[in-house]
Amino acid sequence: MDLDARSLERVPNSGSAEYARPAAHKRSGKWIPKDPWAKAAVIWATVQLLIIVLLEAIVLKKHADNNDQLKLALGQDKNAIANASALTIYHALFMVAQVFQWVLAADAVHTYSMIEMVSTTLFNCALFAYAGMQYKQAKDIADGISRSPNFEATTGLLNAHPASTMEIIIVCAMGFFVVGWIVLSQRLYRVFGWSIFKELGADISVRNRLKLYHIYLMLLKLDVFFFIGFDVQYLILVILSGNSGGSPNEKWIHGFGAIPFTLVLLVIAYMAVRRESKILMTATLLGLSGGIGYLISKLVDVLRKGDQPKYSGSKNSLTFFEAIxxxxxxxxxxxxxxxxxxxxxxxxxxxxKSRRGDLEMDNMQRGRQGRQKDTPRYTLE
Incomplete structure (x- = not known):
């Protein structure tokens, strides 16, 4: 049987005569691994998901109740209502981001990928900054509404930002979880040991190519969230808000152009590297070039015209998200x-060859386990 060189590295398997490759050289096979630090990472991601989504749901409920009262009292001030309603998108996007960080963490542990674990930590750092941006955005909108004439008499509200305390708690909680991710990344570095770079032997040039390959795939995973997140934010907060003041066809161009184009581009980018297709990769580079130009134009527009009604209630968040x-x-x-x-x-x-070697080794191990299970055991009496 033609196994790759990695299969020759054998270690005792639980004290038996069987041998298996070191665990660091293959997928864990389970989403909850046996290593305590890897297991801690999955638990940490799960706890963060549950706590932050719960807190954010409370903020969303408080904000929705407050918006209902504002709509009744400030029915003529469409700009103020649009600004307050924009926050709903931020809350929803933040909750989706928590699910995404869990997927990244679980996949990092499942594949023993230190690249993905570091990316998970950096992604959570970005979420920490976004939580602070969310609080700042909500505070600015609330301050603007509170300064309107006869605000208290008109609305019956003492505070246009009732969820401020909960939002500060979310910022603090995200900071706490980020510290945990930094510690876990340091510990898991010893567990994973950059094992993903050891897949193809000791050839330095092959390892470097493999490193670029995995980093590229990791970027594509992050692109799914950031590209689609920006497209949805811009479509809802700017184009469909009623304050854009642009061409009536802009929503069709963006909604039925940018979002489908983004999805198709990411699929092509993945297929290009898997198949090593020069045509598909050329299309990917052209698409990314167009995307860079589009994002630069929108970022310049936000920075130059941020005070115009089309960006009311969304300037800070769009600038932050668009820059990333x-x-x-x-x-x-x-x-x-x-x-x-x-x-x-x-x-x-x-x-x-590596994937075939993994499959053959897994089949061999399953066959051994099956034979051990079916072999009758005899005892001397």
């Missing part, structure tokens, strides 16, 4: 180009 999305797009373009240069240098064949 632009950075992700540029990084994806760079690593796509670097990966493109490695096409035809044997990485695809090596990865196929």
């Amino acid at each position: 999305t632009l950075g992700m797009c540029v990084a994806t373009f760079i690593f796509a180009l670097l990966t493109f240069r490695n096409f035809g240098k044997g990485l695809k064949e090596q990865l196929s």
Whole structure:
């Protein structure tokens, strides 16, 4: 049987005569691993998901109740209502982000990927900053509404920002979880040991190509959240808000152009590297170039015209989110180009061989376990 070199590295399997590859050289096979630090990472991500989503749901409920009262009292002030309603998008996006961080953490542990674990930590740092941005955005909107003439007499409200305390708690909680992710990343570095780079032996050039390959795939995973998140925010908060003042066709161009284009581009980008297709990767680079130009134009527009009604209630959040999305797009373009240069240098064949070796080894181990289970056991009496 033609197994790759990694299968020759054998270690005793639970004291038996059987041998298996070191756990760090293969997928864990389970979403909850046996290693205590890896298990702690999954538990930490789950606890964060439950706590933050619960707190954010409370904020969303308080905000929705407050909006209902504002709509009754400030029915003529459409701009103020639009600003307050914009916060609902931030809350929903923040809850989706918590689910996304759990998926990243679970997949990092499942694949023993230190790249993905570091990305999970950085993603949570971004969520921490976004939580602070969310509080600042809500405070600015509430202050603007509170300054309107006869606010208290008109609305019957003493405070236009009743969820402020809960939002501060979320910011503090996210800071606490970020510290935990930093500690877990340091501990898991010893567990994973950058094992993903050891898949193809000791050849430095092959390892470097493999490193670029995995970083590129990791960027594509993050792009799914940031690209779609920006498209949805811009569509709802700017184009469909009624304050855009732009062309009537803009919502059709963005809604039926930018979002479908983003989804198709990400699929093509993934297929290009898996198949080492020069045509698909060229299309990916062209698409990313267009995306970079589009994001730059929108970012300049927000910075130059941030005080106009079209960006009311969304300037700070859009600027923050758009800057990160632009950075992700540029990084994806760079690593796509670097990966493109490695096409035809044997990485695809090596990865196929690696996957076949994993499958054969798993089949061998299952066969051994089955034979051990079916073998009758005799005892001397």
